[in-house]
Amino acid sequence: MSVVIWDLDTDKVINRLKEGKRIDERAFDEYREIKLQKQISENADGSARVQLGETDIIAGVKFELGKPYPDTPEEGTMSVNSELLPLASPTFEFGPPSVESVELARVVDRGIRESKCMDFKSFCIREKELAYTANIDIYVVNYAGNLFDASAFAAIDALAETKLPKVEEDKLVAGEYSGKLKLSRKPILGTFAKISNNIVLDPNLAEEKAMNARFSVSTTEDEMLCAFQKGMGGSFTSAELSSMLDIALKKGKELRKLL
Amino acid sequence: MSVVIWDLDTDKVINRLKEGKRIDERAFDEYREIKLQKQISENADGSARVQLGETDIIAGVKFELGKPYPDTPEEGTMSVNSELLPLASPTFEFGPPSVESVELARVVDRGIRESKCMDFKSFCIREKELAYTANIDIYVVNYAGNLFDASAFAAIDALAETKLPKVEEDKLVAGEYSGKLKLSRKPILGTFAKISNNIVLDPNLAEEKAMNARFSVSTTEDEMLCAFQKGMGGSFTSAELSSMLDIALKKGKELRKLL
Amino acid sequence: MSVVIWDLDTDKVINRLKEGKRIDERAFDEYREIKLQKQISENADGSARVQLGETDIIAGVKFELGKPYPDTPEEGTMSVNSELLPLASPTFEFGPPSVESVELARVVDRGIRESKCMDFKSFCIREKELAYTANIDIYVVNYAGNLFDASAFAAIDALAETKLPKVEEDKLVAGEYSGKLKLSRKPILGTFAKISNNIVLDPNLAEEKAMNARFSVSTTEDEMLCAFQKGMGGSFTSAELSSMLDIALKKGKELRKLL
């Protein structure tokens, strides 16, 4: 029932690009429709659901308490985890995290962490002894291309809604909060696919299967770039990079307004 | 050397049941012969071996010390683990716990825990800080049907023999004890197999292979039911349930006398 | 590119032994050439690289802090780990430690530990609370026979170069040291292969494939034996043992001079 013949799709994607068109008629620098649902889980300290076209992501934030790392005794930390749920695609399976899932989590992590949007010092409860860890868990529930941008968007949206749980006797009090998490920036990830020699923003499933190189960049409201990730066996030129950076900054601004 | 043709056995089981008989001539509500051996391991804090027909189970109890859970700061806890050892059957293999082994451990666990036979408050050594955990480990050494009842029986028998190890300087003193574990109840598990439309107690290996539904209930001396588990793809009617509950209560009383 | 026909090699090994010769012309009690490189990693607290013929081993020592075991409250400890890296042979794969890797680590461990060359009491920082653990990690980077002796030699050499990291506020200070690790003995492992009825020291790759029994003994400068390990499906006589022990003591002395 889920038979997909990628080669045919790939041919179609490439042939349309030759005519200057994408198979779903979008402009080369156009995102699919984005739907955002906030606070989808009461038990989460923050959560969001993002649908980017048919790609569907649930992100939730949950704090835990722990000891600060020895080299940052006055700071808490964050951790991003992702699961490509078998709900989301006939090709996803349970098991240890795939390398794709690891890359997804780490790119989302760096896009947020390197923007310095969170003040990890504010996570510290007692120096050297007790600090919050923000666990950001990303669940892919429908896979239709560009998990990177949809996941990063869901993560930053969940964080924007996140409250810090109350701490009593060095334990978290479930369901009680001591304030909102402050975000000084809202980084937005922009991911491009290179297909033949065309570069398109926000590849859908068929485009992802046809792409030979991928590039992602996280951008902030103050026009900074805070993480790059090039992937796949193909290559980019310096000029292509320049162009993608410009588009990502522009599109990042538009997406940030949706938050 | 261990070739077994289940289909033939299944036919035989079903044909005899049509004649109102079980293949080993037992009554429908009759247990196989039960042999009980107490204290089979000196290093265990409590142990027992139970043979139910050819099914052969070793259970041992071993305490550890740990921190109470935050929501029960004045209580210790228990944990049941089971292993379907490759000794026990040509079909058992080493590896991560099979789902059958997980279900076995959890049904035994609930049969004991939900009877409230143990006073977990008595496991507490220092509130919020130190409490006993009773590890009940079940090893299946010969598999000949109805692991549930044999394992539950071995577990409760091992617990009935269990002594609490002495604690000094917040550590367990190996081989020294501070008293016996108190059990306010002795729950007995009763497991039924539905084969065609017949329901039999204590299925043997051939009957288990022929069964399409399974039901287990844990009963106590004060005639309480403290855990149900329905398994397999078949179904039961409410009336069948009523009848199994009555038999389990009656048979539980008989088995409890053997402890 | 890595096709190896072992049977042919095995025949050649056996035929040469019949003529009283080894395929690489060594005497039966002769080691291959040994090259030793010290301090190959600055981040390690001690490290060494040993090439025994083409067999190539990297060993590194790294301390961690932990709680002493309850039964030895005044002692630290050591732990040996080995990895048969896929770099080292077309037959090695990533994954959980193979039983060969476990045996290698344990034989190296016992050869060192049982010689009592380290004073584990000197590893204790605060009784019952804090002590050093010496992690000795062995990486096989080229596999050409007799991993046991090469690994044991690399381990003892790394230990001979090892410095104890400074401890401040119960934490290790990276890159600062409080003194050298003292070794009261330098145990040397000697490994023999039985091929047909010949016994040779330091088997190379082809000899290992042809051997039916293996024996290893660790010897010290004060002529003590401190660990035996017999392996493989073949057998030894008591007289063969006597002879191997004598050779190992003699050759151990020679190798110890290289340290």
Added chain:
Amino acid sequence: MSKKKEVLEYVDKEGKRTDGRKADELRAIKIEAGVLPRADGSAYLEWGQNKVLAAVYGPREVIPKHHANPYKAIVRYAYRMASFSVPERKNPRPGRRELEISKVSGEALEKAIFLERFPNTAIDVFVEVLDSNAGTRIAALTAASVALADAGIPMRDMVSGVAIGKISGNLVLDLNKHEEDAPDAVDMPLAVLPNSEEIVLLQMDGLLKRSDWENAFELGMTGCKKVYELQKAALKKKYEIANGDEQK
């Protein structure tokens, strides 16, 4: 001092529970079929605070092949809780509770499906719990049953479920977490084929009297039938929408 020790009034004199429900009243249930485009069938379900997504893939090839049954399809059911779906963060790896629930839930679906029509295949059912407040295994199974129908898999009947509870001596339907945490609470998840009233899932924790069984089952059956109506309505709604689309 411990919260569990407080003597609580779980059902007041007028028969009202702490959240205002009557003994036989279910929490609000919302079901939507066909919500995940990649899956062969899917459903989203809210049951009080519980939120679950269910997806069905299959009948499809079984890998590895020796797990296949030459006489019928096998059902593989995976119940999982999102790490943030519970008050204290759950380790993302599946625990023993999730494995057991997956086993009995998959078995509960078997009788409802014409498995014998699809030998050598697997029907995979995945359910993810996004938020929870007691009763998630039944919420998951209810959603899974709708997702199976949405996938067009031929079924004898739906599987409809509810949990029966006992608190402070009263049999009630569909315990919430506050009630489930009562010191003497009994929790009995039940799932049936609503037309034949056959029991396909039954578990129970707590101390129950023998004489309670018949009443508890009867109460549960009325709950299951209410759930059944909601399941049918969700499927009908999707069918109407699909039909409407076609007629446009």
Added chain:
Amino acid sequence: MSKKKEVLEYVDKEGKRTDGRKADELRAIKIEAGVLPRADGSAYLEWGQNKVLAAVYGPREVIPKHHANPYKAIVRYAYRMASFSVPERKNPRPGRRELEISKVSGEALEKAIFLERFPNTAIDVFVEVLDSNAGTRIAALTAASVALADAGIPMRDMVSGVAIGKISGNLVLDLNKHEEDAPDAVDMPLAVLPNSEEIVLLQMDGLLKRSDWENAFELGMTGCKKVYELQKAALKKKYEIANGDEQK
């Protein structure tokens, strides 16, 4: 202060050990063959406080197939300790010690079995330690050897074992845990084919003089031969019972 530092008299002037045994005296050994009906062969063995169950399955198909040897059967040996068989609870997952013991024990059995008669098959030997007090690997191997014979697997010889020890300068047989924990204890597990006196298993921990080897081996050999007689007796007893049954 530490217990290990106390100067202990492990062997008194009359040559008696702390548990009353003489230097060359084994602890009480009891062996029963054929105790697990599902297995092709099995044995239960008590050796002092040590208690082990051994089962043999095979020769049987090797899965995965590329592990098979086209010239002979492979022996797969699993030594495991029950979590409660030791003073401090053991993690149920097999540790590195168990894996190493399994490796050398399986290898020790190879020469005793006519493996070449069963190419492409596996002979699986499983041993579970239920209680322990020093010497379990030898107890396990001794039981395994009886279980192999009980399975009717053609053997050249039994494998019989014993541990030789040295405490306070005295060579003794079969250390118990108290002796094994002595600060200068040497422990040397040995297993042989008793008829040919070939060494098939040999390990040693502790500091031993070169000149001790020959005496240690001789002492060990006498112990192995005693164990061999007990193994034969257990098999004979089972054979007689089986025979008796047939003649009824």
Added chain:
Amino acid sequence: MSKKKEVLEYVDKEGKRTDGRKADELRAIKIEAGVLPRADGSAYLEWGQNKVLAAVYGPREVIPKHHANPYKAIVRYAYRMASFSVPERKNPRPGRRELEISKVSGEALEKAIFLERFPNTAIDVFVEVLDSNAGTRIAALTAASVALADAGIPMRDMVSGVAIGKISGNLVLDLNKHEEDAPDAVDMPLAVLPNSEEIVLLQMDGLLKRSDWENAFELGMTGCKKVYELQKAALKKKYEIANGDEQK
């Protein structure tokens, strides 16, 4: 109080960095090809304090077979750090960082190799880091590229890499660990095919201005070309030695 807060001068008025290097100066690099006899190709590389060993096996059979690609060879790249190669002991099991670096590094090699000539095979690249001080992924990839050439695998071009950094507002090449730990440090690992100047690996951490890209890339390209010369020299040296051997 924390060390990171100190205002540090990372580049002085004369443009010198704390270790005396100029902005566009690489640390000392030493490359040796063909160092591991069992491997089909190998290399040892030192880059400042970084030390790595790389080995290549293949093209060889893919197991399991369904991972193979019928149109071209697949590249499997494993970057691992020895437990003692970092200031604080690393758990020997591969972490998520190692898995991600392995993925992007393997992908970076694909375009350099004529993969289409070896359908259904795997080219396995293993790199072990023995000592580290910032920049190990680039050191590893540089060594891997030499090992591939040493294995005689037909290549379009080498893969040559360098990390570009930004500290205290200055773009510099090849950050060391001290520089990388600066509070405002930017680290941008880059790898290219030096002849076509195509980018095959690019990552970046830190806050970078848009306008920095072009300058950063240009700086990186000069670094990559220096590395390329060293790679070629190492291969030439090995070839000469090998040739010399033949001519003896």
